[in-house]
Amino acid sequence: MQHTVKDVITFDGVGVHSGRKARMRICPAPANYGVWFKRVDVTEGDSMIPARFDAVCDTRLCTVLGNADGATVSTVEHVMSALSACGVDNVLIEIDGPEVPIMDGSAEHFVRGLAKTGLLSLDEERVMIRVLETVVVDGEGGARAELHPADEFEIDFEIDFQDPAIGRQHRVFKVSSDGFVDDIADCRTFGHLADVERLRAAGLGRGGSLDNAVVVDNGRVLNPGGLRHPDEFVRHKILDAIGDLALAGSPVMGRYVGVKAGHGMTNRLLRALMARPNAWRFESAETPVVPLVARDRRREYTTQVA
Numbered sequence: 660m661q662h663t664v665k666d667v668i669t670f671d672g673v674g675v676h677s678g679r680k681a682r683m684r685i686c687p688a689p690a691n692y693g694v695w696f697k698r699v700d701v702t703e704g705d706s707m708i709p710a711r712f713d714a715v716c717d718t719r720l721c722t723v724l725g726n727a728d729g730a731t732v733s734t735v736e737h738v739m740s741a742l743s744a745c746g747v748d749n750v751l752i753e754i755d756g757p758e759v760p761i762m763d764g765s766a767e768h769f770v771r772g773l774a775k776t777g778l779l780s781l782d783e784e785r786v787m788i789r790v791l792e793t794v795v796v797d798g799e800g801g802a803r804a805e806l807h808p809a810d811e812f813e814i815d816f817e818i819d820f821q822d823p824a825i826g827r828q829h830r831v832f833k834v835s836s837d838g839f840v841d842d843i844a845d846c847r848t849f850g851h852l853a854d855v856e857r858l859r860a861a862g863l864g865r866g867g868s869l870d871n872a873v874v875v876d877n878g879r880v881l882n883p884g885g886l887r888h889p890d891e892f893v894r895h896k897i898l899d900a901i902g903d904l905a906l907a908g909s910p911v912m913g914r915y916v917g918v919k920a921g922h923g924m925t926n927r928l929l930r931a932l933m934a935r936p937n938a939w940r941f942e943s944a945e946t947p948v949v950p951l952v953a954r955d956r957r958r959e960y961t962t963q964v965a
């Protein structure tokens with residue numbers, strides 16, 4: 660069945676790029692609503708932004724969603740990952756600024772909030788997106804993202820960084836809420852000290868600190884507490900991939916393979932999948948095929964996929 664949250668869950672924090680304080684409220688929503696962000700500080704034009712792959716407007720530093728009136732919300736991937744892995748289908752996420760609070764750089768606060776408040780089962784069956792054909796997108800330097808048919812949702816991720824503090828890491832994760840809580844949720848975003856300094860010089864990363872990111876420099880982890888897992892880096896990439904794939908609008912049943920992939924490639928992969936009608940179909944446990952419009956109910960945002 661579909662799920663929403665039992666009650667409003669509030670998160671206060673700062674945006675990692677803007678440095679702005681933000682309050683985010685995850686609110687219950689009815690069946691077939693999906694996930695929508697509402698910019699409560701936007702008074703002119705449309706303040707509603709759908710958490711969908713075709714609303715992604717920037718992926719350079721994080722995943723940014725936007726609507727036709729230019730309202731945006733950035734760094735949505737970690738909260739989307741928590742919602743998706745915990746099986747939350749329908750929520751309205753109110754936010755009073757342009758960026759989701761970074762919290763500790765992982766999805767742990769979001770998962771804790773969801774677990775503490777609890778989920779509500781709705782009287783409607785969940786619909787899945789079953790991958791029927793392999794879809795591949797390539798990037799620079801051997802980067803690759805793939806979706807393959809499979810009977811469960813699985814992430815296979817490999818990274819290869821020059822800095823020996825990260826190096827080459829590979830991990831396979833069968834997505835489940837228990838596994839996510841145990842192995843993935845607490846893994847933080849990361850960066851090189853040189854990149855952090857460059858971002859700062861460009862006026863970005865203003866809210867970033869060792870409290871919300873792992874920072875490495877020439878083989879060293881600069882955070883006083885060290886890592887939470889020896890391979891925290893690739894685990895965080897899995898966290899990101901789950902969040903970016905959640906923008907499909909329904910849970911994906913398939914195997915994702917990411918090699919040095921990032922937000923942009925995962926979004927390109929979803930767009931490539933959706934653009935090929937034979938490569939996927941909506942499916943529920945009982946009835947195999949559901950019309951495309953079924954997940955697009957609040958209004959006709961985009962049922963046409965480019």
Ligand SMILES: [Zn+2]
Nearest residue numbers: 736848895899
């Ligand atoms: Zn991330």
